[in-house]
Amino acid sequence: MAPQSTATENDKLVARGRAWLFGDNIPTDQIVPSKLLFLPMAEIVKHILEDLRPDFPGQLKRGDIIVAGHHFGQSSGRAVAPKAIQAAGISCIVAESFARTFLRNCYEIGLPILECRSVSKAVSDGDIVQADLIAGRLANETTKASLPATPCNEFLLKMLRAGGVIAMVKQQQGSAP
Amino acid sequence: MNLVEKILARGSGRKAIKPGDVVVAEIECAILHDLSARSCRVVFENQVGGSLKHPERIVVVFDHQFSPPTEDKAEVLLKTREFCYKHGITLYDCGNGNVHVCTMQNAHIRPGALVVGSDSHSPVHGVMGVFSAALGNDSYAAMVMPHSNCWFRVPDAISIELVGEPKPGTTARDVALWLCATIGEGKGNYYAIKFHGEYIDSLPFWDRWLFPLMAVDVGAKCSYIEPDATTEKFAQSLGLKDYEIVRDDLGTKFAESWRWDVSAIEPQICFPPTVGNVRPIREFAGIPIQWAELGGHGGGRSEDVEMAAHVLRSANKHPRVNFNIVPSSRHVFSEAVGNGNLSLLHERGATWFPPSTGANQAVNMGAMAAGEVTISTHARTFPGRNGSPKSCMYLASALSVAAAAVAGKIVDPREML
Numbered sequence: 387m388a389p390q391s392t393a394t395e396n397d398k399l400v401a402r403g404r405a406w407l408f409g410d411n412i413p414t415d416q417i418v419p420s421k422l423l424f425l426p427m428a429e430i431v432k433h434i435l436e437d438l439r440p441d442f443p444g445q446l447k448r449g450d451i452i453v454a455g456h457h458f459g460q461s462s463g464r465a466v467a468p469k470a471i472q473a474a475g476i477s478c479i480v481a482e483s484f485a486r487t488f489l490r491n492c493y494e495i496g497l498p499i500l501e502c503r504s505v506s507k508a509v510s511d512g513d514i515v516q517a518d519l520i521a522g523r524l525a526n527e528t529t530k531a532s533l534p535a536t537p538c539n540e541f542l543l544k545m546l547r548a549g550g551v552i553a554m555v556k557q558q559q560g561s562a563p
Numbered sequence: 564m565n566l567v568e569k570i571l572a573r574g575s576g577r578k579a580i581k582p583g584d585v586v587v588a589e590i591e592c593a594i595l596h597d598l599s600a601r602s603c604r605v606v607f608e609n610q611v612g613g614s615l616k617h618p619e620r621i622v623v624v625f626d627h628q629f630s631p632p633t634e635d636k637a638e639v640l641l642k643t644r645e646f647c648y649k650h651g652i653t654l655y656d657c658g659n660g661n662v663h664v665c666t667m668q669n670a671h672i673r674p675g676a677l678v679v680g681s682d683s684h685s686p687v688h689g690v691m692g693v694f695s696a697a698l699g700n701d702s703y704a705a706m707v708m709p710h711s712n713c714w715f716r717v718p719d720a721i722s723i724e725l726v727g728e729p730k731p732g733t734t735a736r737d738v739a740l741w742l743c744a745t746i747g748e749g750k751g752n753y754y755a756i757k758f759h760g761e762y763i764d765s766l767p768f769w770d771r772w773l774f775p776l777m778a779v780d781v782g783a784k785c786s787y788i789e790p791d792a793t794t795e796k797f798a799q800s801l802g803l804k805d806y807e808i809v810r811d812d813l814g815t816k817f818a819e820s821w822r823w824d825v826s827a828i829e830p831q832i833c834f835p836p837t838v839g840n841v842r843p844i845r846e847f848a849g850i851p852i853q854w855a856e857l858g859g860h861g862g863g864r865s866e867d868v869e870m871a872a873h874v875l876r877s878a879n880k881h882p883r884v885n886f887n888i889v890p891s892s893r894h895v896f897s898e899a900v901g902n903g904n905l906s907l908l909h910e911r912g913a914t915w916f917p918p919s920t921g922a923n924q925a926v927n928m929g930a931m932a933a934g935e936v937t938i939s940t941h942a943r944t945f946p947g948r949n950g951s952p953k954s955c956m957y958l959a960s961a962l963s964v965a966a967a968a969v970a971g972k973i974v975d976p977r978e979m980l
Contacts, residue, residue, distance in 0.1 A: 411748050411837045415945040420924040423598070424635065437947055457749030457782055460837075461943060462924075463683045465602060465700040483752050486784050487683055491699035541585040541714070551714075552610050552705040 399519040399538075399546060401478035401498055402527075403449040406442060407511040408435070410455035414467035414488065417459070423466060430466065431474040448475035451515055455481065455506045459488025465495065472497045478517045480505050480524055480535070493542045496550035500524060502535035519543070565720050565811045566787050567755040570694040574677045574712075582719040582818075590620060591676040593707050596662040597625040598926070599681030599700065601639050604646045606704035616711040618651040622671050624662040625655065627926035629917035636926075660892035660918035663687050663860055668892045674790050674798055675807030679713060684860045684942060686783055689775040690768070691798065692790030692809060697779075718753055718784045719818040724760035727826035732977035734870070735770035736861065736940065736960035738762070739777040740831040740841045745823065748839035752782030754818070757811070762825050763788060768797040769864045776861050776942065780838040830976050833958035835944045844963055845975040851883075854937035855968035856929065857961050858889030858921025862940020865898045867961030871913070872904040874965035874979050880912030881971030887928070888913050889921035913968070925949040931956075938967045 416437050422430050435442045452458075452471065458481035459467060468491045471479065478498040482505055492499045500517045502524045509515055513528035522537030538546070548554035564572065564579065572580045574588030595603060600623045615621065623643065631637040640657070647654040659665045662682055672678060672688050678695035679685065681703065688695035698713060706713045729738060756778045763771060771788055778786035788794070789810045798806060832844040857867045868888065880886045888908060890896040896918055899905040909915060922929020923941060931937060931954035938957040946952040957973065966976040 411839070413837065413943075413945045415924075415943070415948050419947050420926065424639070437952055457752060460749065460782070461683060461945060463599075463681060463697045463699055483749060483782075485749070485782060486753050487697045487699055490702065494699050494701040494705070539585060539716070550705075551701050552606070555705045555710075 398477070398498055399543065400516065401449070401451060402516040403451045403477055403514070404447065405451050405453040405509050405511065405513045405515045406439070406446065407506075407509065408438060408452060408454040408458070411457045411460055412438065412454060413461035414459055414464050415461050417467040418464065418470050423464070427470065427473050430470045434470045434474055443474070446474060446476070449477045450475070451517060452476055452479045453481070453505055453509045453515065454479065456483045458484050460485035463487035463491065465491045468492045468497050469495055480515070480517050482506060493545050494551040496546055496548070496553070498546055500535050502533055504533055508533050519546070565755070565757065565815045566692065566789060566809050567694050567720065567785055568717060569809050570675065570677050571715055571717055580717050582717050584717045585714060586717065587712050587714050588677060589712050590679055590707055591673070592671050592678045593621045593703065594662060594666050594671070594678070594680035594682070594685065595621065595623045595703070596682055596920070597627050597640060597643065600643045602700045603681065603703040603708070604643055606700050607708050611704050611709055613709055615650050615652070615708050619653065620711060621652045621708070622666050623647050623652055623654045624659060624665045625657045626660065626662045626665065626920040627923060629657045629919040629927055632927060658893075658917045658919065660890065660895070661860055661863065661920040664864070664891035664895075667691070668801070668894045670801040670803050673803055673806040674794060675809040679707060684776055684779050686779050686786045687772060687776040687860065689785055689787035690772050692787060692794055694785055694787070696785045718755040720755040720757060721751060722757045722759065722817040722820040724820070724822040725758065725762035725825055726760050726822065727762060727824040728765070729825050729828055732830050732962065732980055733828050734960040734962055735766060735773050737831045738825050738828055739773040740833050740958065741828045742823070743777050743780045744839055744841035746781045748780060748837060749782045751778060754783050756781070756783045756786040757817070758786065758788050760822070764791065768793055769866055772864070773861055780942070830960065830963055832963065832973065833944055835955055836946050838942070838944060838958070840944070844959060844973065847957070847973045848975055850936065850973045852936045852938050852967050852972060853883065854885050854887070854929070854931065854935065855964050856887045856889065856922055856937060856939035856941070857964060858887065858891065858916070858939065859923050859941035860920070861942050862961060863889045863891035863895060863921065865895050867940055868895065868899050868904050868908070870961040871965035872907050874962065874969060874976070875908055875911040875913070878911070878969045880968050884968050884971050886913040886968035887916055887921070889916040890918045893918050922949055938964050938973060940964055
């Protein structure tokens with residue numbers, strides 16, 4: 387049986403939901419196109435990733451999980467891309483790898499992500515999956531498969547628990563002597 | 564330790580660090596453009612507030628807009644401008660050039676420095692022998708602005724050696740495009756990439772620029788060229804003094820070491836949807852184009868203007884092509900005025916735009932309707948980035964862009980040498 391985390395404060399670090407499949411090298415330009423950049427977030431979330439999957443913004447439900455191939459979130463480092471994914475209610479992004487500015491942005495806004503090298507082959511669109519950031523494991527409840535993933539660095543877990551880098555820095559200042 | 568580890572160790576007050584460590588290090592220069600400065604400012608003002616620890620280390624360049632096209636955009640620029648004035652941030656307002664070229668040309672990047680930027684191509688500054696990485700908005704709001712520091716995970720490093728001499732018609736941009744496809748998008752993800760070898764050594768500063776620029780497209784966190792006589796000569800030409808030359812320790816080990824000979828590479832073209840799609844340009848010959856542009860992070864250099872002048876010296880622009888030239892800095896524009904390329908290209912039918920980042924994301928120029936095709940020196944090809952997702956963006960060297968502007972279609976630039 388896969389190791390699991392139990393602490394309730396870590397709830398967001400174990401995400402469970404329906405998987406939405408995307409491919410390799412998805413650019414932030416296609417998560418939130420430039421023409422939408424300065425619209426209110428409520429408007430942006432109605433269009434996220436729609437160039438790739440027109441059904442996605444209308445059908446996704448709070449708690450759903452994005453599953454993607456390698457280098458997810460490449461191109462422009464716009465933080466609005468992960469912020470829009472977070473605002474839409476996605477609980478976690480699982481990808482074979484992330485573009486690095488996108489990865490930074492996710493941790494810094496408190497959006498859980500999990501790097502899982504074999505995820506594209508082991509998950510089909512619509513499967514129910516559970517992503518455990520602390521143990522570093524992805525469970526596919528639909529197929530009963532359990533996949534190893536990269537456990538999250540302790541410093542970054544602290545950032546996610548705090549709700550992002552701004553909150554973490556404020557907490558540290560508050561606790562400084 | 565390598566150059567990156569040494570700079571991150573110095574910045575975080577440690578004697579030694581290794582790949583995988585997470586450190587908090589002091590920032591010496593932070594670079595924002597008009598789009599990201601706005602996002603960072605809003606997050607800072609709404610969620611952090613207070614004063615900036617070292618506003619003089621922050622450089623803001625309005626480069627996506629050389630003149631705001633709408634009231635909304637004018638208001639965004641005005642708010643960011645007032646933020647810069649209030650806090651004492653260095654601002655290069657509209658018309659000063661591309662964010663990276665402007666910052667480099669105006670001597671904000673000192674060899675050996677720890678540099679961060681909001682733009683994804685910020686690793687380009689590694690050409691000066693610095694650590695330079697792109698950060699997200701909240702890094703600036705939470706750490707860089709109020710504390711002049713940031714968190715970094717120390718990257719593993721890849722060494723890329725380039726040898727040989729390219730054939731006539733194959734420019735540094737062609738080599739960089741070829742290399743991007745050869746390595747593969749994302750294959751350098753999270754790594755620091757070092758470029759070296761006799762080919763890199765032989766290049767002038769602004770041609771070296773194209774290699775750390777390309778490193779972003781294979782996913783690198785940062786990239787560098789060890790400083791040498793070319794670097795120092797360039798730094799001194801900008802009036803820089805009292806900088807620190809940082810080099811790899813002797814015997815530095817790399818996670819991967821790759822070596823390529825560039826002498827057989829033909830002129831290349833990058834085609835949609837992503838930047839890893841690169842083939843010899845002759846395979847695309849004959850595709851009609853309506854737009855051609857020199858500009859962006861990787862174009863609009865004096866070298867690019869010179870290549871265009873070479874092609875258009877004896878030929879006019881094609882009547883059905885709009886050929887836009889966007890200098891990447893005021894310095895480039897001055898050089899074109901001084902050496903006659905400004906009037907030559909104007910008279911051959913090209914249109915000069917203000918120094919800026921040109922059609923990048925079509926914020927201020929360069930949108931296309933469905934079915935239109937552009938060829939440019941820009942850095943991205945994603946559908947929908949410049950107007951209709953049914954338009955098409957090709958990337959190539961300035962030589963190939965100018966040749967296409969004359970022919971009205973994609974051609975092998977060797978036909979026009």
